[in-house]
């Protein structure tokens with residue numbers, strides 16, 4: 001296919017902003033199709049030494065797009081990339097309904113059927129990402145988008161970590177050495193304790209974030225909240241959170257099994273990779289969910 005240029009698109013409003021990018025709604029002038037185009041300023045990326053993050057995001061999105069698996073629909077697609085003198089352009093799926101977060105805020109909190117459905121879609125998506133040797137590392141309701149049929153599209157792999165085959169075999173010491181140099185920390189409310197202590201991220205770090213998101217869908221607010229990031233980190237490291245009255249008992253049991261300080265003790269942490277977390281799927285909270293049919297199921301109404 002011909003390499004695209006910015007002239008092939010009409011750029012509209014800003015629909016998202018990252019620390020190194022701005023996301024625009026854009027229309028392809030040849031097909032009239034709508035896309036989200038993530039634009040990065042080259043000088044800014046070089047100055048901030050973030051070229052690795054940009055390369056990693058492109059590699060992860062290409063891996064997700066290439067693998068035709070039942071979970072593939074739950075991610076924004078990368079259609080093409082191009083650049084001009086000053087900027088890099090990523091042409092991505094446009095999620096018509098935007099982020100999950102405003103929907104939680106609008107209704108205060110989700111009922112158990114909605115929570116169960118969206119938690120199940122996120123779990124299937126995580127199982128797929130992890131089966132490719134990728135950890136998202138910054139999963140949060142702002143990065144869970146909704147398409148026009150209200151199914152999820154996970155985005156922003158700019159903070160992702162890739163474990164290629166060699167790294168998996170390398171001994172613990174070398175791995176933890178490499179991770180200690182790793183300065184990355186996700187968004188305060190959803191960051192896992194291991195990322196705060198020894199900088200070691202694993203697929204289990206995303207399971208911690210899933211626990212926070214399930215709690216937030218039921219309670220309306222994330223479990224760890226304080227006026228400063230430092231105080232949020234303190235609460236996470238002390239596992240200082242509580243359940244409001246009326247919190248669904250089965251959701252509470254699942255959250256308590258995911259928000260565990262030791263990443264190896266979290267539900268699903270020791271499941272065989274690539275099987276989509278059978279021990280989490282088997283939890284009573286997901287009773288009645290057919291995980292193979294989620295993408296063709298009508299999502300429950302949010303009210």
Ligand SMILES: NC(=O)Nc1ccc2c(c1)=C(Cc1cc(-c3cccc(C(=O)NCCN4CCCCC4)c3)c[nH]1)C(=O)N=2
Pocket residue numbers: 015016017018023036038076092093094095096097098099102103106145155156157
């Ligand atoms: N960091 C990133 O990678 N960011 C990205 C990447 C890809 C991408 C991305 C972000 C997108 C963000 C996005 C934002 C929006 C959006 C922005 C502003 C308003 C709306 C909107 O009107 N949504 C419906 C609004 N509500 C929400 C609450 C209840 C009632 C209705 C959507 C749609 N899609 C997108 O569509 N595709």
